[in-house]
Amino acid sequence: MGKELNNEGFVKKMFKKYYAEWEGEPPKDFNRREFAFVISRKGEMIRHKAFEEWGEVREFLRKNSPLHVYYSSAYYAQPSASDMDAKEWMGADLIFDIDVDHIYTPCKERHDRWTCLDCNTSGRGMPPEACPKCSSKRVEVKTWFCEGCLEVAKEETTKLVEDFLIQDFNFSPREISIVFSGRRGFHVHVESDVVKELDQRARREIVDYVRGTGLVVQNGKRRVLAPPLNAGGWPGRLAKGVYELLNAGDIEGLLNLRRGSKVEEVLKAIVKGLEESRDYWPLEGLARKIWFKAVEKVIVRKRCEVDERVTTDIKRLIRMPGTLHGGTGLIAAKVHLKDLESFDPYVHAVAFVKGEIKVKVLNMPEITFLNQTWGPYNDEVVELPIGLAVYLICSENAIVVGEGDENA
Ligand SMILES: [Zn+2]
Ligand SMILES: [Zn+2]
Incomplete structure (x- = not known):
């Protein structure tokens, strides 16, 4: 038996176990949505599935234990039609994707690697769009999701939900769900x-x-x-941001300003103006210049890094909450806003919590999984908690060497 078959067989067995008892909730109007599945690693995506009864979805998952489960953000009159126009689009949820793949985090220099498949050039951190040496776009990446990455993803998600969706757009928290993407971010x-x-x-x-x-x-x-300061939307957000910034210690560093009595005076005037003013008030000369410098900084801090392709696509397939991600074996778990701060995917999105298994780890940085720290490992056989082993095998960082007692 080839190693790959072994790995795939093991993952399949574990996913089967998960879906045998799966009790996921149906999304809103699920029978108007298209469902799509990836059953095996080399298999194509099965699309244009529709279900009348929620029990049929559960049955499908039990029978096929797919690696990936998606549904359409769109509602259709004919969700199972294979021609997109024949589906008759009736509307779609508004979806946001916050994915650390597309957001700079400094820790990537430590844990991410990219390699050009054509000339073998490699480097650390965010992958370039094309190989800097041969311009090839066939750039392969090895990525990890560390605590630093998680913090950034949470911050962006909190901003999106609290500052924009609830505060500015006035959505009710009941209309908003936050879902761990299963890999390196969150879907809203x-x-x-x-x-x-x-x-x-x-x-x-x-x-x-x-x-x-x-x-x-x-x-x-x-x-x-x-x-x-109390203006709604971006104006108030900018005013508050500038106020925070000018009250912070390092104005010279932040705004690249040389401090002098004139600058000092203007800074004080802006802060005072923000504190006292109840309406829009004019800025001129140096005040105007400082304001612009500060606003540029504030926009970067207060804006939210969502993936525009996902939100603007009105026929998007999105991972179904509660199902497993075939690239990690983690659950695309729903997270309440109040629990987001303490959410730890390596605890709260772990599907398999009992038992250990021996695997050969090809490469893994130090990871805290189920509150215990493991690794780093490099080309060595180790006994790991089964959830971590599944994670490494799904992400192609480990291979099965023997079946442990995963029922323990
Ligand atoms: Zn290259
Ligand atoms: Zn990181």
Whole structure:
């Protein structure tokens, strides 16, 4: 038996175990949605499935224990039609994807590696769009999701949900679900009649708003009005951000300003203006210059790094909450907003918590899994908790060497 078959057989067995007792909740109007599955590693995606009864979905999962389970963010009159136009689009949820793959985190220099498949050039950190040596786009990446990455993903998700969706857009927390993506981020689903029929252009505007795109700082000589601290939306967000920034210690470093009595005076005036002002008030000269410098910084801090392709796609397939991610064996678990801060995927999204198994780990940095620290490992046979072994095998960082007692 080849090693690969062994690995795949092991993963299949574990997934089967998971889906045997799976009791996931149906998404809203599930019978209007398209479902899609990837059953095996080399198999193609099975699309255009639709189900009338939720029990049929459970039965399908039990029978096939797929590696990946998706459903459409869209609702269709004919969800099982294989022609996209024949499906008759009726609307779609508003979906956001916050994925550390697309967000810079400094820790990637430590734990991520990329290799050009054509010339073998390799490097650490975020992969380049094309190989810097031969321009090939066939760049392979080996990535990990560490505590630093998790913190960034949580911060972005909290900003999105609290500052934008609830505060600015006035969605009720009941219309918003946060779901661990199963790998390196979170999906945010908004199920609301208000968003259902929004077209791509409208969704793009939402993305631009959330990402702070187009809040361009103008360089003309015109007078600029500073918003009051309690203004709604971006104006208030900018005012508060500038206020926090100017009250922080390191103005010289942050704004690249040489401190002098004149600058000092203007800084004080801006802070005082923000504290006292109940309305938009004018900024001129040096005050205007400082304001712009500060605003540029504030936008970067307060905007939210969502993947625009996901939100603007009105026929997107999205991983179904509660199912397993075939690339990690972790659960795409729903997370309540109040639990997001303490959410740890290597505890709360672990599907297999009992038993150990021996595996050959090809490569793994130090990982804290189920509250215990493991590794780093390099080409060695070790006995690991079964959930961590599944994670490493699914992500192609380990191979099965023997069947342990996973029922222990
Ligand atoms: Zn290359
Ligand atoms: Zn990291």
